[in-house]
Amino acid sequence: MSALLSVKGLRTVFETRAGIVRAVDGVDIEVERGECLGVVGESGSGKSVTFSSVMGLVKSPGRIDGGELLFDGRDLRSLSPQELRNLRGKDIAMTMQDALTALNPALTVGEQIAEVLEIHDASLPASRRERRRAIRERSVEILNLVGIPAAETRLGQYPHEFSGGMRQRIMIAIALSCSPKLLIADEPTTALDVTIQAQVLELITELRAKLNMSVVLITHDLGVVAEHCDRVIVMYAGQVVEEGPTREVIEKPQHPYTKGLLASIPRMSLRGQPIRPIEGQVPDLINMPAECRFYSRCGVRKAVCKSLISMRRVGVGHRARCVRLEEASS
Amino acid sequence: MTDATGTPPRAESIFRQNLRNFAFNRLAVASTVVVLIFIVMAIFAPLIAPHDPNETDLFRRLQPPAWQAGGEWSYLLGCDGLGRDILSRIIFGTRISIFIGAAVILVATTIGILAGLASGYLRGWVDVVISRLVDILLGFPYLIFAIGLMAMMGPGLVNIILALAYKEWVIPCRVVRGETLVTRELEYVEAARALGASKSHIMLKEILPNIMSPVIVVASIRMAHVIILEASLSFLGLGVQPPTASWGSMVADGRAFILDAWWVSTFPGLAILLLVLAINVASQGLRDAFDPRFHE
Numbered sequence: 001m002s003a004l005l006s007v008k009g010l011r012t013v014f015e016t017r018a019g020i021v022r023a024v025d026g027v028d029i030e031v032e033r034g035e036c037l038g039v040v041g042e043s044g045s046g047k048s049v050t051f052s053s054v055m056g057l058v059k060s061p062g063r064i065d066g067g068e069l070l071f072d073g074r075d076l077r078s079l080s081p082q083e084l085r086n087l088r089g090k091d092i093a094m095t096m097q098d099a100l101t102a103l104n105p106a107l108t109v110g111e112q113i114a115e116v117l118e119i120h121d122a123s124l125p126a127s128r129r130e131r132r133r134a135i136r137e138r139s140v141e142i143l144n145l146v147g148i149p150a151a152e153t154r155l156g157q158y159p160h161e162f163s164g165g166m167r168q169r170i171m172i173a174i175a176l177s178c179s180p181k182l183l184i185a186d187e188p189t190t191a192l193d194v195t196i197q198a199q200v201l202e203l204i205t206e207l208r209a210k211l212n213m214s215v216v217l218i219t220h221d222l223g224v225v226a227e228h229c230d231r232v233i234v235m236y237a238g239q240v241v242e243e244g245p246t247r248e249v250i251e252k253p254q255h256p257y258t259k260g261l262l263a264s265i266p267r268m269s270l271r272g273q274p275i276r277p278i279e280g281q282v283p284d285l286i287n288m289p290a291e292c293r294f295y296s297r298c299g300v301r302k303a304v305c306k307s308l309i310s311m312r313r314v315g316v317g318h319r320a321r322c323v324r325l326e327e328a329s330s
Numbered sequence: 331m332t333d334a335t336g337t338p339p340r341a342e343s344i345f346r347q348n349l350r351n352f353a354f355n356r357l358a359v360a361s362t363v364v365v366l367i368f369i370v371m372a373i374f375a376p377l378i379a380p381h382d383p384n385e386t387d388l389f390r391r392l393q394p395p396a397w398q399a400g401g402e403w404s405y406l407l408g409c410d411g412l413g414r415d416i417l418s419r420i421i422f423g424t425r426i427s428i429f430i431g432a433a434v435i436l437v438a439t440t441i442g443i444l445a446g447l448a449s450g451y452l453r454g455w456v457d458v459v460i461s462r463l464v465d466i467l468l469g470f471p472y473l474i475f476a477i478g479l480m481a482m483m484g485p486g487l488v489n490i491i492l493a494l495a496y497k498e499w500v501i502p503c504r505v506v507r508g509e510t511l512v513t514r515e516l517e518y519v520e521a522a523r524a525l526g527a528s529k530s531h532i533m534l535k536e537i538l539p540n541i542m543s544p545v546i547v548v549a550s551i552r553m554a555h556v557i558i559l560e561a562s563l564s565f566l567g568l569g570v571q572p573p574t575a576s577w578g579s580m581v582a583d584g585r586a587f588i589l590d591a592w593w594v595s596t597f598p599g600l601a602i603l604l605l606v607l608a609i610n611v612a613s614q615g616l617r618d619a620f621d622p623r624f625h626e
Contacts, residue, residue, distance in 0.1 A: 055524055089525035096524070101517040106345075106539035115535065116525050174525065 110155030244318030358615020446506025
């Protein structure tokens, strides 16, 4: 069976006064059915924009400049706004980074879950009273699913009456209310403290198995990826620089950027030694020279890196955008 | 929201917290009571008024208020040039002021909300058209605009409401547009789009509930302005037609006798003052309670 989501050669640009920002420049991503894909990269690497493009949510002055987006065999770019809207929330759901600002403060949690069901669930009964009862039952069921106690009473409460972790759970509940095939979790844990992070990620992993959906976990935390993802994609300056099975990428990173990311994580085994950050800055996305994008920060660069580099195969499903790999493997 | 299980609703929206804040402002609450008294007066005018407001009695022409020589306690505030009871006319005049004020604000706010949401959320040419229209309307002096419209349409209750609402909607429209511009960029609007909500759904169900507080405050402040404008139109003879009692036309009626019979113009003038002042103070209180910048 073909991949659930297949992105080929995606380009998303933002036309600003300073010039054209190529936020996503030729990205290929495949999400298999039932898998959890981690997407890692620092701020501005294009990981969020890639998935906004998939959802058709890129805001002006941004636009998709080229590429192919196939979801479940349908070409997303050829869908009408109406068709795309029917797809969003129903087949592909997304949770936002900050659950405090992503929930509407003026509506109760129950109202916000009911909204999604009203928009997408065609199986609801027609009569108003039965409809309301059915929505209520579903809402309680969903809140129970994401582990919110006393769901009945909590439905009538407003977002500000919930704690941060609870709000993230509610976001996930809203995203899951129509049983999507793909859940895009955009940094679901950045606004949470570490213990709650673990709980929320556990929950996502557990629900993925239970509901048999695919999950894309956008994060900048490699630790999260190591624990929860089957495969990982590392993005840098609008490009995929390395992809492969999580274990392989973490144990045998090929691209110097991935190595740098892993080296900058504090570890107990390296106690007392200074953390080694990656020197330098992400290059300017407006005037990108035709060379390896990591050139200016790379510790192992050579003359060849002054030309465009393509993805090279490293192992089964493991590829990286670096000329150094051949040397390393040979 | 009532709970199916019968447990008392614990939820308290920000809106309700604001209302509670409002209740602590004594002056504002007192003003609200005054406004409510006027509203009750308007509704039950025929039961409260001691006399028929249009009944003329030439023997009582310009009869002074009760506490002056020649006054009678059954005609508390005296009589006008046609011998009509001023108190009764003021009580009936309340109906016109409040009805027109409320109707204009209702019509104008509804139009303003829809236009403001459309221009603030949809942007593009919709925004250009609506914003330019607002700019043009703001360029006209209000009263002259209304006088011109009344001259074109002719007098009448519905025409007054239209003439005032025709321009009044730009005020809520600008407020709503500004608030919408801020709110549309918030993450929960983005989240709603990600969940497949339609544009109208986002405008009416996601954005509108979040911007209602300033809209309510502006509507209440503007109501006082509209009441003054209606009185001005009536004063100029372009408002409600005689013999229907209206505060503005009562003030105008008394102009001829202002030196000999001060009460004919003064009492309806005081009624305008009292109602407008009460509405203003009450809406100031509303603003203080609803604007987070005034919270300590």
